Amino acid sequence: MIEINGITKSFGNLQVLKGIDLEIGDGEIVSIVGPSGAGKTTLLQIMGTLDNCDSGRVLIGGQDVTGMGERKLARFRNEHIGFIFQFHQLLPEFTALENVMMPAFIAGKGRRASKERAMELLRFMGLGDRASHKPNELSGGEKQRVAVARALMNSPETIFADEPSGALDTQNKRELHSLFFDLRERFGQTFVIVTHDEELAATTDRTIHLVDGEIVYPADKAAAQTADVD
Numbered sequence: 001m002i003e004i005n006g007i008t009k010s011f012g013n014l015q016v017l018k019g020i021d022l023e024i025g026d027g028e029i030v031s032i033v034g035p036s037g038a039g040k041t042t043l044l045q046i047m048g049t050l051d052n053c054d055s056g057r058v059l060i061g062g063q064d065v066t067g068m069g070e071r072k073l074a075r076f077r078n079e080h081i082g083f084i085f086q087f088h089q090l091l092p093e094f095t096a097l098e099n100v101m102m103p104a105f106i107a108g109k110g111r112r113a114s115k116e117r118a119m120e121l122l123r124f125m126g127l128g129d130r131a132s133h134k135p136n137e138l139s140g141g142e143k144q145r146v147a148v149a150r151a152l153m154n155s156p157e158t159i160f161a162d163e164p165s166g167a168l169d170t171q172n173k174r175e176l177h178s179l180f181f182d183l184r185e186r187f188g189q190t191f192v193i194v195t196h197d198e199e200l201a202a203t204t205d206r207t208i209h210l211v212d213g214e215i216v217y218p219a220d221k222a223a224a225q226t227a228d229v230d
Contacts, residue, residue, distance in 0.1 A: 001026055002047060002158065002190070006056035009042055016042050017053070018213040026157070029184055029191040031201040034210035040194045041162055043210065047192060048160040049077050061157060078107050082151030082189075084161040088143045090135040096122065096146045097131040103153040114153075121149035124186075125179075141172030148179065152187065159183075161193045165200060177203060 002024040009017040016039045024030050032040050045051040047058055049065050057066045060080065065073060082103075090099045097118050104114035122131050125145040135143055144164065151159050161180075165173040177200050180191050193204065201207050209216045 001059075001061065002192070003059040004047060004056065005059075007043070007046060007053045007058070008055045009039070009046065009051075009053050016213050017046075020056070020213075020215060022208065022215065024190060024192060027184060027188055027190055028206060029180060029204045030193065030206045030208060031204040032192065032194045032208045032210055033196070033198075033201050038210045039213045040210050044160055044162055044192065044194045048081055048083060049073055050083075078103060079154055080156050080158065082154070082156040082159045084144075084147055084151050084159060084164045086163040086166040088135075088147040090143055090146060090150075092135050095132050095134055096127060096138065096142075099135070099146055100149045100153055103150060107154055118149070118153060121152055122146070125149050139172075140168055141175065144168060144172070144176060145179070148176075148183070152183070152189070155187070156189065158190045158192065161191065161195075163195060164193065165195070165197055173197070173200075 002022075004020055004022045007017050007020040008015065020043060032043065034040050042051065046053050047060075049058070053066065057064055059065070060076075063076070065076060068076060090096075091102070094102075097115070100118040100121060101114045104117065119128065119131060122128050125148065127142060127145055127149070130138060130142060135146075138146065144167075165176050168176060180193070181203075183189060184191065191204075193200065195201055
């Protein structure tokens with residue numbers, strides 16, 4: 001379970017997050033939506049330990065990650081969290097197989113076992129025959145599936161995805177959305193997805209609406225819209 005309590009974050013005089021409280025259960029697929037500038041990516045980065053909050057705390061699997069030192073935090077991140085980004089962020093000089101293996105290398109795992117695990121994931125993604133190809137030899141959809149395989153390499157409990165389908169065409173977007181549910185079914189991961197994609201948000205178990213650095217619940221949102229009309 002992910003539990004965040006009283007998270008605030010400011011950049012200079014701009015307060016981006018204003019006391020966020022949120023719980024996400026094991027195995028949930030949750031989307032975070034809201035207008036640009038609402039604080040979605042900032043919240044995702046704090047939950048994913050890529051950024052620090054100004055106040056509050058983040059617990060992942062019962063562990064308070066806000067109190068961890070940098071070295072311990074880096075190890076925790078490598079072992080328990082996977083990331084998927086909009087533009088995949090694959091290393092261009094390495095093959096698809098080598099890119100998927102990177103988290104295992106960082107964790108100090110053996111090459112043979114890591115290669116077997118990476119190939120298993122690439123085959124699951126339908127990319128077994130593309131393992132030796134470098135990113136510039138792959139399509140956009142293939143690159144994003146390689147990035148998903150990389151996120152799964154160390155069998156993390158939680159995957160954080162920031163606009164994962166934002167750079168994909170309609171067909172690849174739908175295939176990626178379906179893949180998240182297939183992965184949950186097979187591997188049991190929790191997915192937290194920041195998205196502007198209404199189609200993806202509508203399919204997730206729960207949608208978190210973030211507006212001006214605060215979570216807005218559907219009844220509150222409807223009331224705010226009514227007030228704007230009046």
